[in-house]
Amino acid sequence: MLIAQLSDPHVMAPGQRAFGRIDTAALLEQAVARLLRVEPRPDVVLLTGDLADGGAPAPYRELRRLLAPLPMPVYLLPGNHDNRQELRAAFPEADYLRQDPDFLHFDLDLGACRLLALDSLLPGSINGELCERRLAWTAARLEEAPDKPVIMAIHHPPFTTGLAKMDDYGLTRGGTELAAIVARHPRVERLLCGHLHRPIQVRWAGTLAMTAPSTAHQMSLDLRPDAPLTMHLEPPGFLLHQWIEGQGLVSHLLPTGAFEGPLPLGGAH
């Protein structure tokens, strides 16, 4: 089982650019093209939020167009820039987005694993939250199928990263409770997050948690406590998570862009 995790594409309406300059559609197109060259081909694609900017129908139609070349199942998770109703409306065939009338959390079988995707959206806010009902849903799902490893996903990381402004814009409710739930279930193999627009790993609640880069713009790596929120157009990318029987989940970072290689090194390195 090979899972590609794309995050924070921030697709705009056709012809619009993020911050007036970043062609997020072209950058998602680049990520999709790279994904299609991965061999063996990923079995599923998971997008960890901030799918489309603005909450209107047009960016979601554009997102759908950009994801259409992917032949494998694609699973969409909302972020703070998303709108639940518009997301559902743009993907009417996506039954997994209709497991709950109020939230876009879902659980699915992924071969040897289960995917448990949480909805941390708090409409109108950059911050995220997990209310009592979403926490109860998560706890109940973890009580089920106790023999299967779980890959959990959420847009807002429930941990701090040292990127001060993004930590301010984090999960403001439910993070401690989620950590307590996960700590009771050692079979949670990984927590996959978005929101940070750069790859970060941390041990959290007894499991390994990580954030994905954006397929578009990256948050600046500035660890000063008073650092302003800025972005860099560093090479974007996505994560590839491979389930290896007897080992567990092995995660790779794949930058997207034009890079030379493979180089003929004749066996030396």
Ligand SMILES: [Fe+2]
């Ligand atoms: Fe984002």
